[in-house]
Amino acid sequence: MRYAAIDIGSNAVRLLIADVVKHNDATSFKKNTLVRVPLRLGDDAFLHQEISPKKAEDLVKTMIAFSNLIDVYKVNDYMACATSAMREAKNGQDIVKRIKEASGLDLEIVHGQREANIIYSSHIEQNIDNTKNYLYIDVGGGSTEISLFSAGKMQVSQSFNIGTIRILDNQDKEETWNEMKQFVVQNTRKFKNVSGIGTGGNINKLYKLSEEKDGAPLSINKLKALYNHLNSYSLKDRINILGLNPDRADVIIPACEIYLTVMKWADVKSIYVPSVGMVDGIIQTLIEKNS
Template sequence: MRYAAIDIGSNAVRLLIADVMETANPVTFKKNTLIRVPLRLGDDAFIDQNISTKKVENLVKTMSAFKNLMDVYGVTKYLACATSAMREAANGQEIVHEVQKNAGINLEIVAGQREANIIYASHFEERLDRKKNYLYIDVGGGSTELSFFSDGVLVASQSFNIGTIRILDNQDKAETWKEMEQFLTAKTKAYKDITGIGTGGNINKLFKLSEEKEGKPMSFNKLKSLHHHLSSYSLKDRIQVLGLNNDRADVIIPAALIFITVMKWAGIKNILVPKVGMVDGIIQLLIEENLKQ
């Protein structure tokens, strides 16, 4: 059985096609194909509150390609979710209609809280010591989702309009940063030894650049040092000298800043990077829905 997950983010659009292992207990999945297209819908949405005709056309073309790929791969079930950029775009629902009509993809614009729920649906914390405390930190182009677990139980979860594209476009607000600080202080102050769980493409890249061993945590100090190192290069040199992709070289700096700030406010000394994200959570949701049925 094959499932597919589509994540329409503020920076990039992703398709994950996964093979579901029905005979495993619990039912699990193996990643088959992952495709990422950097459409940057957030640049339009956060500045103009409207996604341009050109970008809508590119999104529809991308969704048509994804639909064809899902057909070829024999995908039996899929879920397509749009996040922060589409939430804020005044023409978001029009785009949903365009995508359905011209690409045959049913698209859901998810609220911030549902986005956070999907991200931690991968249940990575269950593979760790459940008696400890974990904070999921997912940094996207338009928003940051935080979910705090203690003793295997969700204590608090919230989405904040702070993201890499939003920062680059100077659309992040001081009051939102303050709101995030207050949330972290209030929810984590009674707990000690909190470990971060970082998700999203930027933290995956930061972890790779840190040269830490797979499965080992990255320290707060290592992340700060890495941020300082990357910031010392111009955008051009981050691409030409460090070999970062064009659409990663600019967002990686504000992403590192968000992770550092969250870890500082929550008193987190180490962060695990399991290389899971929105698309993994979507596949897990589809599996759980199928099991319930």
């Protein structure tokens, strides 16, 4: 079986095509093709509450291209989800209709809790140590999803309108930060020794830059040092000297700030970075739907 996942985020739009592998009783998937297009829908959505005609056009073209790839790869099933930017855009549903007409693809605008559930359906916590407590932090362009796992089970989960594009556009609100702090502090103080699990493109990049060996957690001190190092460069130098992609070089700083802040609130000393994201969760959701 071959499945496709489309994630329309606030910073980038992604297509993952994956091959489903069955071995004994276990079902897993192998990534076949990943395409990422940095459309930055969040800039429009958070500042003007709608997607501009130009960006809407670019999104429709991208979805036509994705539809063609899904066709050529002979994909058995797919799922397309749009998150924070499309949730907030007044013309979000109109764009969903345009995408359906132009590409034939059905697109679902998911609410924050469903987004969190999809991300966590990749069951990362099961691969680490389910006797431990984990704070799962997923940072996107428009929102941050936080969940607490204990004894391998999700205890509590919430989505907050704090994200990298939102911060860059000065659209993050103090009361949302306070709400997130309250949620983190209240829910982690009853657990001892909470470890972090971080997902999202920025933490994946930070982990690569840290040169930690695969599977080893990233300490809060090392993450802080990385943040200070990156922040000491101008945006231009982060692109030209450090070699970061232009659409990564700016968002990586606020992303780092979110991870560090949440870790500090929860007294988390280190964070595991399993290199998965929304698209992996979508594939896992498709596997569960079709099994």
